[in-house]
Structures are given as C-alpha cells and as structure tokens.
Amino acid sequence: MEGLMGSYFTPAVPMDFGYNYRLGAYLERYLDGLKEKKILGVRCSGCGKVLVPPRMYCGGCRLRLEEWVELGTEGELVEFTVGHVSMSKGRLSQAEPFTIGLVRPDGAALPLLARIRGADPAALRPGMRMRAVWDPDAENEYLVLSHYEPA
Amino acid sequence: MGEGKKDFRVVSGAWELSGFNFRVEGRGMRLMMRGMKEGKFTGIRCGSCNMVYLPGPFYCRKCLVEIDEPVDVSDHGTIRSFTATMSDIRGNPLAEPQIALMVQLDGCDSWIMGVLRDVDWREVRIGQRVKVRWKPPEERTGSLQDMDCFEYE
Amino acid sequence: MDDKVAIVGIEYSQGDDLGLTRERLCFRTVRGVLDKLGIDRHAIDCFILASNDFLEGRTISNVFEDGPVGAYLKDETKVEMDGINAVVYGALRILEGNYDTAMVIAHSLCGHQVSPYLQVQYSLDPTYDRQLGLLNELSGAALQARAYLRSRGLDEGWLDRAAAAALANGAANDMVTRSLDGADESKVASSSYLYEPLREMHCYPPTDGACAIVLASAGRARELTDRPVWIRGFGSSIDSYYFAGRDLTRSASAADAARRAFAMAGISDPASEIGLAEVSDLFAYQAPLLAASMGLADADEAPRRFAEGGFGKDARLALNPSGGALSAHPVCATGAVRVAEAFRQLRGEAGAVQAGEPRLALAHGQDGLCLQQNTVVVLGI
Ligand SMILES: [Zn+2]
Numbered sequence: 001m002e003g004l005m006g007s008y009f010t011p012a013v014p015m016d017f018g019y020n021y022r023l024g025a026y027l028e029r030y031l032d033g034l035k036e037k038k039i040l041g042v043r044c045s046g047c048g049k050v051l052v053p054p055r056m057y058c059g060g061c062r063l064r065l066e067e068w069v070e071l072g073t074e075g076e077l078v079e080f081t082v083g084h085v086s087m088s089k090g091r092l093s094q095a096e097p098f099t100i101g102l103v104r105p106d107g108a109a110l111p112l113l114a115r116i117r118g119a120d121p122a123a124l125r126p127g128m129r130m131r132a133v134w135d136p137d138a139e140n141e142y143l144v145l146s147h148y149e150p151a
Numbered sequence: 152m153g154e155g156k157k158d159f160r161v162v163s164g165a166w167e168l169s170g171f172n173f174r175v176e177g178r179g180m181r182l183m184m185r186g187m188k189e190g191k192f193t194g195i196r197c198g199s200c201n202m203v204y205l206p207g208p209f210y211c212r213k214c215l216v217e218i219d220e221p222v223d224v225s226d227h228g229t230i231r232s233f234t235a236t237m238s239d240i241r242g243n244p245l246a247e248p249q250i251a252l253m254v255q256l257d258g259c260d261s262w263i264m265g266v267l268r269d270v271d272w273r274e275v276r277i278g279q280r281v282k283v284r285w286k287p288p289e290e291r292t293g294s295l296q297d298m299d300c301f302e303y304e
Numbered sequence: 305m306d307d308k309v310a311i312v313g314i315e316y317s318q319g320d321d322l323g324l325t326r327e328r329l330c331f332r333t334v335r336g337v338l339d340k341l342g343i344d345r346h347a348i349d350c351f352i353l354a355s356n357d358f359l360e361g362r363t364i365s366n367v368f369e370d371g372p373v374g375a376y377l378k379d380e381t382k383v384e385m386d387g388i389n390a391v392v393y394g395a396l397r398i399l400e401g402n403y404d405t406a407m408v409i410a411h412s413l414c415g416h417q418v419s420p421y422l423q424v425q426y427s428l429d430p431t432y433d434r435q436l437g438l439l440n441e442l443s444g445a446a447l448q449a450r451a452y453l454r455s456r457g458l459d460e461g462w463l464d465r466a467a468a469a470a471l472a473n474g475a476a477n478d479m480v481t482r483s484l485d486g487a488d489e490s491k492v493a494s495s496s497y498l499y500e501p502l503r504e505m506h507c508y509p510p511t512d513g514a515c516a517i518v519l520a521s522a523g524r525a526r527e528l529t530d531r532p533v534w535i536r537g538f539g540s541s542i543d544s545y546y547f548a549g550r551d552l553t554r555s556a557s558a559a560d561a562a563r564r565a566f567a568m569a570g571i572s573d574p575a576s577e578i579g580l581a582e583v584s585d586l587f588a589y590q591a592p593l594l595a596a597s598m599g600l601a602d603a604d605e606a607p608r609r610f611a612e613g614g615f616g617k618d619a620r621l622a623l624n625p626s627g628g629a630l631s632a633h634p635v636c637a638t639g640a641v642r643v644a645e646a647f648r649q650l651r652g653e654a655g656a657v658q659a660g661e662p663r664l665a666l667a668h669g670q671d672g673l674c675l676q677q678n679t680v681v682v683l684g685i
C-alpha cells in the first residue's frame with residue numbers, strides 16, 4: 001500500500017460556459033448614443049443626481065428614472081491608476097503600463113471608468129479637465145467612447 | 152407584458168473556469184482499481200462501526216473518524232435497484248435497451264453501479280443475485296473498465 | 305446582548321498551500337474542534353458551511369462537503385459569503401430557540417486550486433464592466449487606495465510601511481504560514497506594481513485555509529467550556545453595487561455595520577471600549593480605513609499610527625495583531641478566522657501575538673468590490 005495515504009488525483013476539468021446577456025433598454029440607448037458621440041445619463045427625480053451609465057432605478061431613492069440627459073463630452077478626472085498587469089480568467093499577466101481613470105462627465109453625478117491616453121501619468125491630477133475621444137469603428141461597441149485625454 | 156415581440160440586444164459573455172487545479176482523494180479509488188486488475192474488489196472498513204465502503208473514502212461519514220483498513224469485497228452481489236435505458240443521450244432509440252444496476256456486493260455496505268447484459272430488461276427484479284463478468288486478464292489495465300458488466304449468478 | 309450565544313471552540317489553519325484536498329482539510333478542521341471540546345458530531349445540532357461555488361469549481365458545493373464536516377444526516381445549510389456571516393447566521397439559529405449548538409465551517413483553497421480573483425471578476429456587471437474589461441478586483445482596489453492616500457495626505461511609502469507593519473504581525477503569528485515572512489519595508493517597496501499605487505505585497509496573498517467555530521446557547525456553552533466567549537452584538541450593511549458612485553476614502557457600509565453591532569452590544573464609545581479589533585484588510589490601506597470608518601480610531605491619525613506599529617499588541621487598541629488578511633486570505637474563511645483570532649485573544653490563548661487582556665473585541669469580514677459589504681461581530685468575556 002506504499003504511498004497511498006494522503007495521495008490525490010488532479011484531474012483536468014473543462015468548465016467554460018458561454019452566456020447571452022440582454023442589455024436592457026437603458027444600456028441599449030446609452031450605446032446607441034455613443035454612436036452619435038453623445039454620452040447619455042438619466043436624472044433621478046428624487047435626489048436630482050444624473051446617473052451614468054444610465055440605469056432604470058436609483059438605489060438610494062428607489063425611484064424609476066425617466067428623464068434622459070445628454071452629458072458633456074468633457075469632464076473632470078476623479079482618480080486614476082496605472083496598470084502593470086492585465087487579468088484574464090482571473091489570472092494576472094504582465095502588460096505594458098496603461099492608464100485607466102474615473103472621469104466624471106460634465107452634468108453627471110458619477111464618473112465613468114475609461115482608458116486615459118495622451119498624458120504622462122505623472123502629470124495627471126484629480127480635477128483635471130478631460131475630453132472624450134471617439135472611435136466610431138470600434139469593434140467593441142462599448143469602446144466607441146475610446147478613451148479620455150487631457151482637454 | 153403586452154409590448155409585443157421585441158428584439159433584445161444581447162452581448163455574449165463567458166465564465167471561463169477551466170484553470171482549476173482540483174485535488175480528488177485518491178486512496179480508495181486507487182485501491183479499488185489496483186484490485187480490479189487482479190479481478191477483485193478492495194474496499195475500506197470503518198474500524199468503529201464496521202461499515203464497508205467501495206470505493207473507500209478516507210473517513211467514515213457516520214463516525215467522522217479516519218479509516219484506513221483495506222478489506223476484500225466479493226464480486227457477487229444483490230440488485231438493489233435498476234433502470235432500463237431506452238435511448239441514447241440525444242433521445243435516439245437504442246437497438247437494445249441497456250440495463251443499469253445498483254448492486255450491493257457481498258461484504259460491502261455501499262452500492263456500486265454497473266451494466267447488466269444477456270438478460271431481457273422486463274425480467275430484472277430487485278433482489279436478483281448477480282456476479283461480475285471481468286474482462287480477460289490480459290485486457291485489464293487497472294481501471295474501472297476492467298469490469299465488463301454484471302450477469303446473473 | 306447579554307449572555308445568550310457563546311463561541312465555545314475554534315480550530316483553523318491557513319497557508320500558501322496546505323497540500324490537502326478540500327475534503328481532508330474540512331475533516332481535519334472539524335475533527336480538531338470536536339476533539340478539543342471532547343464531543344462527537346452528534347453533539348452538534350446544525351452545521352453551517354461558508355464557501356464560494358466559483359472557488360470550489362462546482363455548484364451547490366456544500367453537498368460534497370457535508371460528509372467530511374460531519375453533517376451526514378444532519379441539519380446543514382450554506383452561506384455563500386464570507387464566513388463571518390455564517391457565524392452571525394449560527395448565532396441567529398441559536399437565538400431562535402430550536403438549536404443549542406451550531407458548527408460553522410468556512411474554507412477555500414485559493415492557495416493552490418484557483419485564482420482568488422475569480423469570485424469578484426464574475427460578480428462584475430456582465431453587460432457593462434465585463435464588456436469594457438477595465439475593472440477587476442485589483443484595479444478597483446488601486447483606485448480606492450489612491451483616493452484614500454490622497455484624502456489623508458499620504459504617499460506610496462506609507463503603503464509600504466503599512467504593509468510591512470501588517471506582515472510583521474503575521475510573521476509573529478504561528479497560525480499564519482505565508483511565504484512572505486520577514487517582509488520589511490524595502491522588500492515591500494521592491495515588489496512589483498500591479499496597479500499603481502498597489503504593489504504585489506500591498507495585496508492579500510492567495511491562501512488555503514479552513515476555520516471551524518462551535519457556537520452554543522448559554523446553558524450548553526457552560527457545559528462545554530468554563531471559558532465561553534459571548535457574542536455581544538453583530539451587524540451588517542451593504543453599499544451600492546456601483547463602486548464609482550461611492551466615497552472610496554471611507555466605507556459607509558462598514559460604519560453602518562459597526563453602528564448596528566455596537567448598538568446591540570450596548571457600546572456607546574467604541575474607541576475606548578473595544579480593546580482588540582481583527583479586520584479583513586485585503587489591501588494595505590484597508591485596516592486604518594476600516595478602523596476609522598467603524599469609529600475605532602481617528603481618521604487622520606489612524607493611517608500614520610498603523611504604519612508606525614502604534615496599534616500593536618501593547619497598544620490600548622490592538623488592530624490585527626494576527627497579521628490580518630494581508631498575511632493570509634483564504635477567501636470565505638477570512639472573516640471567520642478574524643472571529644477565531646478574537647476568540648483566542650479574549651481567552652488569553654494567542655501566544656506570541658497575545659495583545660494584553662482584552663475584554664471586548666471586534667471581528668470584521670467583507671465581500672464584494674472595494675469594501676462593498678461588511679459584517680461586524682462584537683465578542684466579549
Ligand atoms: Zn435618487
């Protein structure tokens with residue numbers, strides 16, 4: 001019975017699952033807006049905040065949001081980070097340093113997370129004015145709003 | 152909903168989880184497969200309650216103690232349950248229905264599964280005695296496939 | 305809450321890779337606490353497992369674990385969250401009156417089996433964040449870290465010192481076996497960047513671990529031990545799912561969870577009444593952020609004091625003398641381990657990391673991105 005105690009198998013188990021997710025009316029309209037170089041949000045009639053990306057309800061007020069608002073394509077940098085790794089399937093791999101940041105579009109209560117390009121990270125400061133850069137041909141429709149750069 | 156048909160825009164996503172490094176307790180299964188190459192079954196007995204498991208786990212679920220006592224289990228046993236499979240996994244009819252059994256082998260408390268051959272499925276009864284038909288020794292590799300099927304005693 | 309529910313026994317282990325299957329780890333942990341108490345599994349009225357199906361690699365994963373934890377033909381349920389919530393659930397079941405004992409068993413095998421980041425990764429919005437591909441547990445934490453540093457006027461060197469202080473505590477703790485033992489400020493500072501300002505050693509390590517906790521009603525507790533540790537209060541709270549809308553420089557939900565727990569425990573001045581706090585600090589900035597949010601320390605003073613070792617085992621408030629989650633983070637077990645660490649501190653059994661003679665302790669667990677969900681348990685003797 002040599003070497004049996006405490007021994008274990010390590011089988012390979014394939015487990016990749018594909019899903020189809022419905023976007024919902026609010027995100028559909030947001031993505032359609034991007035194609036026209038518009039950033040759309042919705043205003044809460046309770047707290048007055050404009051939420052972006054738009055959502056059907058305000059969690060704080062428990063109200064359904066109906067009032068669509070076109071936000072500025074410029075905005076202010078809230079915070080940023082320089083990534084040195086990327087994550088895929090939960091695994092980290094080294095990446096060329098890239099910058100992502102939270103940018104609050106003019107008129108919105110919330111920031112959007114986006115790539116930041118055209119700026120030395122050392123020169124970035126919260127409150128800096130940023131402007132949206134568009135890529136109408138982007139394969140990923142979420143990346144029609146390609147990135148932000150200093151205004 | 153009353154809104155009639157609508158084309159929903161859909162995005163695809165995936166849960167990609169194949170990176171798991173599973174560890175599965177191996178002792179009881181190795182013990183069993185090693186025995187099967189010799190044409191016999193080896194289980195593990197709980198020294199506390201005498202329960203015999205095949206394949207043997209490392210603990211007794213009743214007594215919650217580690218167990219480690221190999222014990223020979225007969226290749227004869229009793230049908231405890233059965234079902235006749237009429238179709239393949241896609242629902243296509245099988246030429247010959249396949250009989251799947253749960254068998255309690257003599258000297259063992261847990262049941263194992265197997266296929267019964269050379270019997271009309273309408274004749275199978277719970278309580279019927281069966282025995283293992285092993286593959287010829289030169290074809291056995293120390294795997295679950297070393298057991299060809301069950302047949303009537 | 306008066307003497308109604310007590311913790312009577314604990315058993316736990318953590319490490320980079322414990323070299324075990326999950327069944328054997330769970331078995332060993334439960335067997336350990338039962339043997340300490342001198343009881344068998346039939347003395348337990350209900351079993352509560354805490355684990356995460358993503359990290360188990362199979363759904364309804366508790367059905368595979370009820371055997372090794374002793375729950376065969378017993379009342380067994382599962383909490384798919386951090387294990388501290390299983391402790392709260394166990395306490396509630398006993399308070400409800402139908403159970404006198406509850407076994408909580410929390411575990412994960414993130415040290416060797418699977419990436420610990422999966423859980424948060426697949427909790428992200430599949431129709432937005434996952435399509436955009438920018439957000440993950442680490443990039444979110446990096447944004448929070450930088451917002452916190454900026455709000456408190458701290459530089460990245462502070463993060464190095466804070467991590468080194470936490471890891472020094474962990475290195476002294478026999479219950480933590482992490483390969484980063486002996487990490488000092490310069491080692492932390494030379495570990496590689498993941499997302500700035502976070503370096504590898506500012507972030508929790510992938511860890512194997514399991515923790516078993518036995519809870520009992522007042523009457524049963526006194527039969528099982530002469531030194532029960534009483535649950536005085538508990539509370540939880542959850543913030544918005546959308547992290548970009550939160551004030552990242554503090555945790556509103558940790559503050560709310562603590563407020564509820566203190567109210568139940570009859571604590572009016574936590575900063576002077578709590579002698580020991582064990583918080584689940586997944587990243588180096590989180591221990592002082594949490595301590596300040598929960599009213600245990602001044603928001604401006606907390607970060608500097610933490611990095612200088614000012615919340616050490618001799619301080620009036622000892623904060624994570626165990627080394628915290630930065631020293632070992634077996635996802636799902638981490639909050640339960642905080643409860644277990646508080647238990648042995650209150651009983652004076654913490655050995656090299658014993659922090660004086662605390663009478664009242666706080667344990668904390670979290671789930672979600674950037675401290676979204678927090679649970680606090682107050683324990684006392
Ligand atoms: Zn509102």
Ligand SMILES: [Zn+2]
Nearest residue numbers: 197200211214
């Ligand atoms: Zn037994």
